[in-house]
Amino acid sequence: MITIDNYFNKVNSLDLKSLPEALRKGHEFILKATSNGSSWVSYHSSEPIKKTVDMYLAKLNEFVSNTSKAQKKQAKKEGERKQHDEVIKETMRRQGITKPTKSKKSDEDMPAEDGPQLVERIPEELRFIRRFVNLNGKTKTKDDLLRFINGLQKAILEKRIRKTSPYAVQVKYIQDSLVKTFNTMKAKIKLEVNAKTLKEFTDLLGGEKIYPSIQLLKKYINLNGKAGMKEKAIKLVKQMETAAKKRKVRKGDMYEAPLQQAYKKPAGIY
Numbered sequence: 001m002i003t004i005d006n007y008f009n010k011v012n013s014l015d016l017k018s019l020p021e022a023l024r025k026g027h028e029f030i031l032k033a034t035s036n037g038s039s040w041v042s043y044h045s046s047e048p049i050k051k052t053v054d055m056y057l058a059k060l061n062e063f064v065s066n067t068s069k070a071q072k073k074q075a076k077k078e079g080e081r082k083q084h085d086e087v088i089k090e091t092m093r094r095q096g097i098t099k100p101t102k103s104k105k106s107d108e109d110m111p112a113e114d115g116p117q118l119v120e121r122i123p124e125e126l127r128f129i130r131r132f133v134n135l136n137g138k139t140k141t142k143d144d145l146l147r148f149i150n151g152l153q154k155a156i157l158e159k160r161i162r163k164t165s166p167y168a169v170q171v172k173y174i175q176d177s178l179v180k181t182f183n184t185m186k187a188k189i190k191l192e193v194n195a196k197t198l199k200e201f202t203d204l205l206g207g208e209k210i211y212p213s214i215q216l217l218k219k220y221i222n223l224n225g226k227a228g229m230k231e232k233a234i235k236l237v238k239q240m241e242t243a244a245k246k247r248k249v250r251k252g253d254m255y256e257a258p259l260q261q262a263y264k265k266p267a268g269i270y
Helices: 007-011 021-033 041-045 047-095 124-133 142-157 168-184 195-205 212-223 230-245 256-264
Strands: 117-119 139-141 188-190 208-210
Touching: 021 047, 021 212, 041 047, 047 212, 047 256, 124 142, 124 168, 124 195, 139 142, 142 168, 168 195, 212 230, 212 256, 230 256
Parallel strands: 117 208
Antiparallel strands: 139 188
């Protein structure tokens, strides 16, 4: 069983990329809340963070258990099916019966369903694409562009963005464009993104949106335990109330419980 005591030892044996998006997001939540595993102070001192982590660990353990059972069950079924097929084939062969094999369409042959959806995390590449699109029509300084370039290069060096990324071409375009502009500009410049590129990038951004509850919890984590955050905490509470009134956060949201805890008792903030 995976607990906070053995989490980072156990999680190394898992293929994080194969986990559902919600569980990958839970892992990132723990990394941030524990400063990459260096301290569990926030977990022990904040009820909302503890609630979120405990819920994630419960779902992770359930997933690992179900996956193991499903694999064993599937392997057993496959073995029985193969054995049964061999018996049928041998019987048919002995009786001189031939039967054409009908091919079955796999899931890969079925058309994929398209459509916008709420996600736990926007891919790193899309974050930079959105940031680039938002530059259109804005006046920026060399320092502004340098921060963007450095942030992008850091993401690449840390392999949060890889060469195998489906957005590799767009990322390279952004990097080359920013570097070229930075090298030729003076103090400030009004940025204009090519209309064709703007449409292409905007289309890529459509269809994915982070759960509002996750956005609010991230803000809570950033404020928790810090001094002089009273005004920001009050503002965050109002944002939670507005999200509820506009039904952006509803009952049944997977992060409903920790969000309610953060709203009712913003420990460590006031």
